Amino acid sequence: MRSNQFRNGSTAPVFFSSRKCKVAIPVRHILLRDALQQASLEPSVRAIRYRQTPDLHGTQASLTGVVIDRIDGDFLLVVCETRPRRSAEELVRLGSILERNGLRLLERDAFDIRREPLFSNARTVWSYERYHVPLNDRLRIAAVLAEDGPQSIIEIEERACPTCDIIAAVCAMACEDLLEFNIQEAPLGPSSMVRGR
Known part of the structure; x- marks a missing residue:
């Protein structure tokens, strides 16, 4: 941009x-x-x-x-x-x-x-827009969500064992419209639920 x-x-x-x-x-x-x-x-x-x-x-x-x-x-x-x-x-x-x-x-x-937590959550997610998520990590995260459905970020980290920062990875993938989570009701964190698109 x-x-x-x-x-x-x-x-x-x-x-x-x-x-x-x-x-x-x-x-x-x-x-x-x-x-x-x-x-x-x-x-x-x-x-x-x-x-x-x-x-x-x-x-x-x-x-x-x-x-x-x-x-x-x-x-x-x-x-x-x-x-x-x-x-x-x-x-x-x-x-x-x-x-x-x-x-x-x-x-x-x-x-x-500017209503919270929507405002801060969206800003946080978009701050990782350019974060590089390695292909292997993308595949692991996608596979975990495809197999077990929506999960918290911490559950994805435990199951996928990514080599990168999991919060940054799911945020970057959400910017790419590959993942979604509710950013309107609670602050973004390890317990936030993530769904595949």
Whole structure:
């Protein structure tokens, strides 16, 4: 990922990509990067894509942005510091535009994105994105999960006996969409349950 500075001075990627992304997603705000990291680790998310729609049916409304393809439908992701207050008329108009384009609204604000333990867990997982997991360790971890189903990280370590750091390995493999675990309910650690994809 290429890096650049956001206006607030923090360094973050200019583009976000994961195995679930159809193309690299332009990231103009650190909150969007955090929301994309979280979405990429969500088991219900099948794909993340970017759409550019400069003009819709002659209206001024634009649906340019990130679309999250979940098992329950396609959602236009809107990330903001605080959720805007909309009149009933604005909500109807927005709903109509989204519906015509086969979308629903997924609005996430800073409070929602920074909710713990989701925020810290996603950041931890993505901090291992570039961690090299040797092929033999990948195969051992995958075999243990295929044979015995979901297990805690410590159980995988005991059964697979990897030569690398097990936490780093499962995090890196989750970034590759090879493994999944629940990052919303408890801090990530040795007792976290892991499932194969």
